[in-house]
Amino acid sequence: MSAPDVASALRAILPPGAVLASAEQRRPYECDALTAFRSLPAVVVLPRTEDELRAVLLTCSRLKVPVVARGSGTGLSGGATPHPQGVLLSCARMSRILKIDPENRIARLEPGVPNLQVSQAAAQYGLYYAPDPSSQVACSIGGNVAENSGGVHCLKYGLTIHNVMGIAGYTMDGERIELGGGMAPDGPGLDLLSLVIGSEGLLMIVTEVTVKLIPRPPVAQLVVASFASVHTAADAVAAIIAAGIIPAALEMMDRKATVAVEPFVHAGYDLEAAAILLVESDGTTEEVRDQVADIERVLRECGASALRVSASEAERQRLWSGRKNAFPAAGRLSPDYYCMDGTIPRKHVGRVLDEIARMEERYALACLNVFHAGDGNLHPVIMFDSNEPGAWERADRFGAEILELCIEVGGTITGEHGVGIEKINSMCVQFSSAERAAFFAVKEAFDPNALLNPGKLIPTLARCAEYGKMHVRGGALPHAHLPRF
Amino acid sequence: MRTPDEALLDDWRARIAQASAQRPLRLRGAGTKDFYGESLAGEVLDLSAWRGIVDYEPSELVITARCGTPLSEVESALAQHGQFLAFEPPAFGGDPTLGGVIATGLSGPRRPFAGAARDFVLGTRMLGADGELLRFGGRVMKNVAGFDLSRALCGSLGILGVITEVSLKVLPRPRLEQTLRLELTAADAVRSFNRWAGQPLPLSGAAWDQGSLWVRLSGASPAVRAARERIGGEIIEEQEAQLWWNNLRHGRLPLLKSERLWRISVPSAASPLPLPGLPLIDWGGALRWYAHLPPDARVRELAAASGGTALCWRGAAPEGRFHRLSPAVAQLHQRLKARFDPRGIFNPGRLIAGL
Numbered sequence: 038m039s040a041p042d043v044a045s046a047l048r049a050i051l052p053p054g055a056v057l058a059s060a061e062q063r064r065p066y067e068c069d070a071l072t073a074f075r076s077l078p079a080v081v082v083l084p085r086t087e088d089e090l091r092a093v094l095l096t097c098s099r100l101k102v103p104v105v106a107r108g109s110g111t112g113l114s115g116g117a118t119p120h121p122q123g124v125l126l127s128c129a130r131m132s133r134i135l136k137i138d139p140e141n142r143i144a145r146l147e148p149g150v151p152n153l154q155v156s157q158a159a160a161q162y163g164l165y166y167a168p169d170p171s172s173q174v175a176c177s178i179g180g181n182v183a184e185n186s187g188g189v190h191c192l193k194y195g196l197t198i199h200n201v202m203g204i205a206g207y208t209m210d211g212e213r214i215e216l217g218g219g220m221a222p223d224g225p226g227l228d229l230l231s232l233v234i235g236s237e238g239l240l241m242i243v244t245e246v247t248v249k250l251i252p253r254p255p256v257a258q259l260v261v262a263s264f265a266s267v268h269t270a271a272d273a274v275a276a277i278i279a280a281g282i283i284p285a286a287l288e289m290m291d292r293k294a295t296v297a298v299e300p301f302v303h304a305g306y307d308l309e310a311a312a313i314l315l316v317e318s319d320g321t322t323e324e325v326r327d328q329v330a331d332i333e334r335v336l337r338e339c340g341a342s343a344l345r346v347s348a349s350e351a352e353r354q355r356l357w358s359g360r361k362n363a364f365p366a367a368g369r370l371s372p373d374y375y376c377m378d379g380t381i382p383r384k385h386v387g388r389v390l391d392e393i394a395r396m397e398e399r400y401a402l403a404c405l406n407v408f409h410a411g412d413g414n415l416h417p418v419i420m421f422d423s424n425e426p427g428a429w430e431r432a433d434r435f436g437a438e439i440l441e442l443c444i445e446v447g448g449t450i451t452g453e454h455g456v457g458i459e460k461i462n463s464m465c466v467q468f469s470s471a472e473r474a475a476f477f478a479v480k481e482a483f484d485p486n487a488l489l490n491p492g493k494l495i496p497t498l499a500r501c502a503e504y505g506k507m508h509v510r511g512g513a514l515p516h517a518h519l520p521r522f
Numbered sequence: 523m524r525t526p527d528e529a530l531l532d533d534w535r536a537r538i539a540q541a542s543a544q545r546p547l548r549l550r551g552a553g554t555k556d557f558y559g560e561s562l563a564g565e566v567l568d569l570s571a572w573r574g575i576v577d578y579e580p581s582e583l584v585i586t587a588r589c590g591t592p593l594s595e596v597e598s599a600l601a602q603h604g605q606f607l608a609f610e611p612p613a614f615g616g617d618p619t620l621g622g623v624i625a626t627g628l629s630g631p632r633r634p635f636a637g638a639a640r641d642f643v644l645g646t647r648m649l650g651a652d653g654e655l656l657r658f659g660g661r662v663m664k665n666v667a668g669f670d671l672s673r674a675l676c677g678s679l680g681i682l683g684v685i686t687e688v689s690l691k692v693l694p695r696p697r698l699e700q701t702l703r704l705e706l707t708a709a710d711a712v713r714s715f716n717r718w719a720g721q722p723l724p725l726s727g728a729a730w731d732q733g734s735l736w737v738r739l740s741g742a743s744p745a746v747r748a749a750r751e752r753i754g755g756e757i758i759e760e761q762e763a764q765l766w767w768n769n770l771r772h773g774r775l776p777l778l779k780s781e782r783l784w785r786i787s788v789p790s791a792a793s794p795l796p797l798p799g800l801p802l803i804d805w806g807g808a809l810r811w812y813a814h815l816p817p818d819a820r821v822r823e824l825a826a827a828s829g830g831t832a833l834c835w836r837g838a839a840p841e842g843r844f845h846r847l848s849p850a851v852a853q854l855h856q857r858l859k860a861r862f863d864p865r866g867i868f869n870p871g872r873l874i875a876g877l
Contacts (some may be wrong), residue, residue, distance in 0.1 A: 187664055
């Protein structure tokens with residue numbers, strides 16, 4: 038089926054303006070926030086209603102055309118990278134807040150609603166939606182469901198999966214399904230909601246999301262602590278947890294990261310420290326006072342060389358600004374950067390950071406480290422210049438090696454950014470062929486014709502065999518210009 | 523020479539290989555929840571021997587244990603380090619296995635405030651229909667690699683395979699817990715629960731039974747004290763409070779021991795259902811137990827009209843125990859079952875009649 042035929046079939050069922058077919062119109066959709074992977078979709082559709090969306094799915098099913106769903110395009114793993122022969126289904130126009138129910142403390146949302154808007158709409162009731170990915174100004178709830186997005190407050194408040202009560206949407210054959218309990222806590226049958234959250238658009242298209250709203254903590258305070266080594270900082274993280282404290286956020290930045298951000302945001306970080314911890318407490322005035330005192334005590338006992346407690350909301354925001362601008366700062370220091378997302382058991386943080394430092398030398402690329410220390414989710418940021426021949430391949434190989442190290446120490450290749458197209462090869466390392474077959478079994482149950490976001494998330498046997506061959510050669514043979522060590 | 527572990531797994535593999543639709547397997551831990559589910563069928567595959575805590579480091583907030591590990595063993599290991607399973611799995615007077623706790627996916631009174639069983643699942647190992655040992659999720663807090671089968675197995679009642687090992691997130695036990703009791707009608711109790719739950723109060727339990735509303739507060743002492751002043755009511759002495767919450771958790775309050783019992787899950791602020799008799803209300807209004815009702819389609823209709831579902835917990839259930847699935851969702855179940863358990867050997871009919 039040619040692209041013009043697909044476009045005209047879709048024009049026949051959708052209102053004017055809902056189908057974009059010219060190259061110029063399709064260009065903005067060629068990639069998500071993982072810009073290294075680009076591909077023009079055959080057609081872009083922007084349905085406004087469930088009926089329109091269902092009609093798109095029925096038409097694409099009939100024509101056997103792949104469908105890739107897209108929220109706001111802020112994803113970091115290429116989950117919304119278009120299929121060249123496929124339809125890119127943007128949920129941007131389905132962005133109504135259907136209901137804010139302060140009594141039951143839930144919100145019903147269309148998939149295109151930006152994450153932050155939910156909390157803004159609920160603020161008048163003293164409520165908010167807890168998951169706050171760094172892109173929350175732009176990223177959509179539908180995208181959050183697809184990726185099981187996290188944020189800096191996951192340790193205490195959970196991921197998307199912990200904050201979504203139910204979803205409704207369509208399977209590829211146009212059947213409407215509701216999963217989860219909706220506004221009630223439990224639904225009958227298997228917990229299919231768990232399968233769909235984080236399924237990266239491979240199982241169904243979500244058209245409605247019911248989320249939990251929780252009371253906004255009235256007070257938040259941030260403690261910033263300096264440490265002479267990443268190991269002592271990592272030990273302090275473990276000590277906080279062992280002391281029975283679950284902070285609202287528990288972040289670490291290494292010196293490379295603080296040095297990178299400080300000239301731009303003037304957060305006032307201690308640039309002498311090998312690593313800093315940002316530990317946030319939130320809750321009622323009484324709770325925060327109590328917890329901050331405990332946090333300070335533990336950090337001192339763990340050898341913090343300096344401690345700073347935010348004295349005002351403005352200071353708290355300023356101290357956070359450095360952490361929140363770590364990726365843009367990398368972008369200012371280097372033409373390109375590549376952000377990784379492995380999660381490891383916390384006890385291995387020191388070892389993994391040491392290994393990453395050794396890899397920096399081997400790949401001759403700088404890497405700064407920021408991470409959600411409380412839940413062991415690392416975000417090494419590899420800096421490179423794609424104009425330099427071979428630099429992207431080196432960065433790619435560096436990233437893959439970090440991920441393999443994460444698996445080796447008992448962790449995972451992705452904590453919150455998703456597999457998408459970016460980490461699909463690393464899935465061959467993390468999962469056995471029988472486990473991948475189980476993923477395909479799930480896929481076939483929902484989408485027997487494999488039309489939803491094909492080629493993402495789960496690698497085929499053939500793909501893993503190919504990667505395995507490359508892998509034993511250390512990645513050197515396909516890229517002859519790479520240095521050998 | 524095989525280790526005893528390998529021998530045991532090989533024995534299970536042989537049982538799985540020999541099983542058929544005519545001779546299916548009935549997966550069983552301690553059997554404390556044999557009453558739960560649609561129906562029991564097949565030859566018992568006793569999973570209790572695969573036991574023991576595999577890994578527990580308190581500072582990681584993760585415990586990993588084999589399916590046959592008694593819940594009591596897990597809880598006492600956690601208690602030694604001031605930690606606990608925050609979803610308060612019910613034991614129903616016995617000592618269930620961890621595998622059974624996860625396969626049934628039931629949660630206790632703390633659920634609306636701390637999360638459900640599945641919210642604490644980080645990883646699951648499973649023995650599939652072809653005898654392969656599969657591992658989903660892991661031992662870390664955040665993991666989005668692949669479909670989340672580890673959580674989907676929670677509450678699956680064993681129909682997809684044998685859960686052999688589970689990794690769970692654990693939490694520090696609150697420093698202080700205090701229980702308050704107020705005399706209120708059911709309708710006023712539901713209103714109060716939902717008003718409080720919309721405020722930043724350290725709630726960890728909210729239930730109503732026989733004219734009394736029970737509220738549990740958990741946290742640092744100044745926060746608990748401030749909340750207590752706000753809520754009012756009578757402070758219940760610690761031992762009595764613990765006994766009461768445990769009786770609620772494990773199904774030992776009088777109403778929960780009724781011969782006929784419906785468990786109705788609704789939006790937390792839903793008005794009282796027009797059903798005969800007073801309910802026992804848990805989960806801040808979202809869970810309502812009714813005793814002595816006829817197994818009546820009317821119960822399901824009323825639950826659905828309130829935006830919820832009804833489960834016939836105890837007593838004859840000719841129409842089935844669980845709320846019926848929509849045809850499209852039922853079809854997804856059939857397809858999943860057909861792919862994970864093509865021979866139909868694992869707990870047939872336990873979660874859904876005929877599946």
